[in-house]
Amino acid sequence: WIKRIYADRGYRGNFIEAAKHDFGVDVEITHSNYSGQFVPAKKRWVVERTFAWLENFRRLCRNYEETTDSANEMLMVAAVVITLRKLTSVNNSF
CATH class of the missing domain: 1.10.287 (Helix Hairpins)
Structure with missing residues (x-):
């Protein structure tokens, strides 16, 4: 029932392909846009x-x-x- 996983940059590489292939789950990597303020x-x-x-x-x-x-x-x-x-x-x- 999980369709998408939000992850940080530590989960790049084989994890994304393995999650899609093994479980049919999309992995979206969130990137930090640090501009001096907390966002x-x-x-x-x-x-x-x-x-x-x-x-x-x-x-x-x-x-x-x-x-x-x-x-x-x-x-x-x-x-x-x-x-x-x-x-x-x-x-x-x-």
């Missing part, structure tokens, strides 16, 4: 913001889990908590 790269700020939110959870800031299944479940729990916090803060503003 968020296309779509990258969404990923960075999400990682920052997830690092607020103790069990996600380090690799405490023994299996990938339990790590995935902790990620899902964190996503539910983040979503519930957003919903309750919106409802409390009325």
Whole structure:
């Protein structure tokens, strides 16, 4: 269900062709246009913001889990908590 991956310049080369060939996924490399001011790269700020939110959870800031299944479940729990916090803060503003 993933159709496009946004990556930085570290993922050039064989990664792009392998992702397209093996998984049918387009890879778009974002380039930095630094001009002395902060300008968020296309779509990258969404990923960075999400990682920052997830690092607020103790069990996600380090690799405490023994299996990938339990790590995935902790990620899902964190996503539910983040979503519930957003919903309750919106409802409390009325």
